[in-house]
Amino acid sequence: MGLLCIDIQRHDAGIYGWIIAHGPDLVCGDDGDSSISDCINNAACTLPEGERLAEVRYRGIHMGTFVKKQLIEFPDLVADRIMESYGTLIAGI
Numbered sequence: 001m002g003l004l005c006i007d008i009q010r011h012d013a014g015i016y017g018w019i020i021a022h023g024p025d026l027v028c029g030d031d032g033d034s035s036i037s038d039c040i041n042n043a044a045c046t047l048p049e050g051e052r053l054a055e056v057r058y059r060g061i062h063m064g065t066f067v068k069k070q071l072i073e074f075p076d077l078v079a080d081r082i083m084e085s086y087g088t089l090i091a092g093i
Contacts, residue, residue: 003065005055006043008036008082018043020054037079044071058082061089 004027008018011031018039019029028046033039036058047054047068054071056063056078063082071078 003053003055004047004051005057006040006047006071007057007060008039008043009059010036020046035079036082037075040071040078041075044068044075056082058086061086 002023005021006018007021008016010016014034015031016033016036016039017029017031018033020027020043027048030042033042040056044054052068053065054068055065056071063085066078
């Protein structure tokens with residue numbers, strides 16, 4: 001069975017949403033967070049009890065696989081890493 005995926009979308013400046021999916025199946029989600037960091041923390045806290053890892057995507061691009069505890073304890077660091085990676089990828093287009 002594959003990992004759960006946290007998919008974060010930017011809807012507008014300062015407005016983000018996230019979903020947790022398992023393959024094509026939506027598990028849960030929410031809109032209206034004010035930052036990527038908020039999305040990471042809120043989604044990670046919603047992951048089922050037994051899940052220890054989650055894939056994270058930002059705007060549909062795989063940003064890495066992370067330990068749930070890392071997502072909950074250090075959402076700002078994870079968000080910084082995601083933005084740095086995303087910026088590098090987009091700059092190369």
